[in-house]
Amino acid sequence: MKKLWGGRFTKSAEEWVDEFGASISFDKELVKEDIEGSIAHVTMLNKCEIVTDEEATLIKEGLLTLLEKAKNHELEYSVAQEDIHLNLEKMLIDEIGQVGGKLHTGRSRNDQIATDMHLYLRNQVDEIIQLLKELQHALYTQASEHVETIIPGYTHLQRAQPISFAHHLLAYYWMFQRDTERLQDSLKRINISPLGAGALAGTTFPIDRHYSAELMGFEGIYENSLDAVSDRDFIIEFLSNSSLIMTHLSRFCEELILWSTTEFNFIELDDTFATGSSIMPQKKNPDMAELIRGKTGRVFGNLIGLLTVLKGTPLAYNKDMQEDKEGMFDTVKTVTGSLKIFSGMISSMKVNKEVMSRAVKKDFSNATELADYLAAKGVPFREAHEIVGKLVLTCIEKGIYLLDLPLSTYQEASPLFENDIFEVLLPVNAVARRNSLGGTGFNEIRKVLERISQTKKS
Numbered sequence: 001m002k003k004l005w006g007g008r009f010t011k012s013a014e015e016w017v018d019e020f021g022a023s024i025s026f027d028k029e030l031v032k033e034d035i036e037g038s039i040a041h042v043t044m045l046n047k048c049e050i051v052t053d054e055e056a057t058l059i060k061e062g063l064l065t066l067l068e069k070a071k072n073h074e075l076e077y078s079v080a081q082e083d084i085h086l087n088l089e090k091m092l093i094d095e096i097g098q099v100g101g102k103l104h105t106g107r108s109r110n111d112q113i114a115t116d117m118h119l120y121l122r123n124q125v126d127e128i129i130q131l132l133k134e135l136q137h138a139l140y141t142q143a144s145e146h147v148e149t150i151i152p153g154y155t156h157l158q159r160a161q162p163i164s165f166a167h168h169l170l171a172y173y174w175m176f177q178r179d180t181e182r183l184q185d186s187l188k189r190i191n192i193s194p195l196g197a198g199a200l201a202g203t204t205f206p207i208d209r210h211y212s213a214e215l216m217g218f219e220g221i222y223e224n225s226l227d228a229v230s231d232r233d234f235i236i237e238f239l240s241n242s243s244l245i246m247t248h249l250s251r252f253c254e255e256l257i258l259w260s261t262t263e264f265n266f267i268e269l270d271d272t273f274a275t276g277s278s279i280m281p282q283k284k285n286p287d288m289a290e291l292i293r294g295k296t297g298r299v300f301g302n303l304i305g306l307l308t309v310l311k312g313t314p315l316a317y318n319k320d321m322q323e324d325k326e327g328m329f330d331t332v333k334t335v336t337g338s339l340k341i342f343s344g345m346i347s348s349m350k351v352n353k354e355v356m357s358r359a360v361k362k363d364f365s366n367a368t369e370l371a372d373y374l375a376a377k378g379v380p381f382r383e384a385h386e387i388v389g390k391l392v393l394t395c396i397e398k399g400i401y402l403l404d405l406p407l408s409t410y411q412e413a414s415p416l417f418e419n420d421i422f423e424v425l426l427p428v429n430a431v432a433r434r435n436s437l438g439g440t441g442f443n444e445i446r447k448v449l450e451r452i453s454q455t456k457k458s
Contacts, residue, residue, distance in 0.1 A: 023322050024077045027084045029329055031070045033119040034084050035063050037112060037195060040215035042103055044196075048206050050106065055099050062096040063103075084116070085109045106207045108199035110229040110317040115195040117328070119216065121238055122190050124332045125183050131339040132180045132245070136173050138346040140452055143169040147445050150427050151266065151356045152365055161368055162360040162427040165351065167440040170448060175248040182241045189234045193218040197228035200316035230316045232306065232324050239303040242331045246296040249338055253289040256345065260286050265355050270348035273341065288345060292338045299334055302327030360427040364392050366402060369430045370421070377416045387413050 039060055046056035066088060069075050081087040086109075092100035143166035153163040193213035196203065202225045209221045222228030259266035269286055277283035309323045360366075367388050374384035391413055395401055403425050410417035423429055435441030 019079050022079045023083045023325065024079060024081065024087055026326050026329060027113075027116075028075075028077050028087075029325075030084050030113075030116040030120055031075070031088070032067065033116040034088055034112070035067045035070070036119060037115045037216065038088070038103055039063050040212045041107055041195060043215055044208055044212040045102075045105060045205075047211060048208055050205055050207070051102050055102055058096050058099055059092070059103050062092045062100060065095060066091055083109065083113075085112050106198070106203045106205040107196065108229070110199050111194045111197040111225075114197075114229055114231070115193060115216075117235065117325070118190055118192065118194065118218070121234065121328070122187065122217075124336075125187060125190060125238065128242075128245075128332075128335055128339065129180055129183050131336060131343070132176050132183075135339055135343045135346065136176050136180075137456075138343045139169050139173045139176075140449070140456075142166075142346060142349075142351070143173070143445070144449055146351060146353070147442055147449070148428070149351060149353045149356060150360050150431055152359050152363060153440075159363040159365045161365050162431050163440040164431055164442060164445055165356065166445050166449075170445070172248065172252055173452070176245075179241065179245045179248065182244070183238075186234070186237050186241060188219075189237065191218055192220045192222060194222050194228035194231070197222060197225035200226050200229055226316050230313075230321075232310055232321065235324055235328050236303070236306055236310070239299070239306060239327065239331055242299050242335045243296075243303050245335055246292075246299045246338065249342055250293045250296040252342070253293040256289045256349075257286050257293070260289075266352055266359075268350040268352065269345055270350075272348065273345045288341050292341060295334050295338060299331050302331045357427075361403075362401065364395070364402060366425045366427060366430050367392055369424050370402065373421060373424055374414060374416055379414070379416065 042051065042056050042059045042063075045051045046053060051059070066075065075087075075091065077084075077087050078090070081090050089100065089104060092103060094100075146165040146169070149165040150162050151165045151168060152159045153161045153168070193209065193216060195212050195216075196207050196209035213219075213221050222231070256267065256269065258264055260269050269284075269289070271284075273286070273288040274284045275287040277285065305327050306324055309320050313320050370388040370391065371381060371384040374387060375381045379387075391402065391405065391410070394409065395405065403422065407417070407419060407421070410421055431440055432442050435444045437444070
């Protein structure tokens with residue numbers, strides 16, 4: 001098949017070479033964006049009197065016909081035409097005749113593909129931001145219902161201090177808030193137009209880049225044509241932001257998986273997000289949480305892959321940069337799917353409040369309350385720490401817990417202990433008293449939830 005760029009060549013590549021070099025198998029994902037950019041480009045060409053009104057009308061009608069066919073999955077792509085741009089240009093010429101060839105005036109595939117990816121990522125980032133907000137809403141709803149549900153807090157995966165379950169959930173709320181803000185900030189670098197930069201040096205035609213950018217809803221243009229066609233920072237930034245999103249999801253998945261074990265039994269995931277075993281009838285496996293945890297690695301891989309592609313490429317465009325798309329598409333699919341699944345898991349999970357409550361009564365996570373009690377009465381904290389450590393050791397040796405010790409034992413350790421120590425040691429009081437800003441105290445959590453509520457309304 002004749003190539004649209006084949007005038008200089010005397011030989012054609014074998015079919016398998018064409019297949020290796022072609023990108024149409026994956027960049028057909030950009031068909032709508034490519035047509036949108038082409039419509040803006042020909043509209044600009046017409047405004048600048050580079051193509052006539054009649055030619056512009058004919059080209060736009062042809063592009064809209066192709067767009068309708070694309071929506072109905074009626075387009076047939078050819079490996080021989082390599083990529084989405086040449087495929088659509090060939091289809092347009094077949095649709096309206098040789099005037100379709102005028103569409104490429106004043107542009108290159110280099111600025112065309114960069115434009116497509118800016119349009120694509122702008123739309124996808126907007127969707128991911130919305131999905132993050134939906135996940136935050138699910139966390140907010142669960143937290144609102146579990147302000148006074150107490151769960152062991154951990155460091156080193158060892159019992160540390162009792163905390164509100166709402167407090168734990170809201171920790172992830174704020175992680176996803178930062179993810180949202182990073183994506184929102186990245187739109188400043190995504191929402192700019194490279195169209196009109198040409199292959200690398202601009203064009204001799206009197207084009208209006210600001211006008212075509214305005215038609216596509218971009219907020220600005222690249223100021224340097226070399227930078228416009230070779231920049232993939234905006235994709236790397238998206239992959240980096242996505243890696244952080246997946247890191248946060250993966251950490252949460254690990255906790256959901258632990259909490260749903262028989263050993264913890266803090267939560268039960270809805271059947272919709274679990275699977276059974278082909279051999280063990282009793283099994284209920286947290287497969288969706290495990291899968292999100294696993295898919296995190298592929299998003300990391302996509303980031304490292306593109307960084308590696310770009311690290312040695314000179315300006316401007318190089319064929320290496322064809323490798324920028326599959327990882328981007330895969331990351332969008334992975335992140336959007338993971339966020340949708342995760343929102344469902346959080347919204348539908350059952351919280352075993354009584355199990356959580358029993359857990360904090362059978363450990364030493366209230367030991368810090370004793371140290372703080374003594375410190376509040378003037379004992380240097382390091383000395384208080386040692387006194388309490390010895391009391392914990394006494395309990396371990398006797399197979400009991402701090403609430404089981406008699407007052408006499410406490411007063412032997414320090415005469416400053418009084419009968420109120422048993423109220424101080426109650427997990428509910430240990431949590432309720434921590435009302436420092438950002439703490440796990442119930443009143444502080446309610447204030448946070450109120451601030452979130454007001455933000456959601458504004």
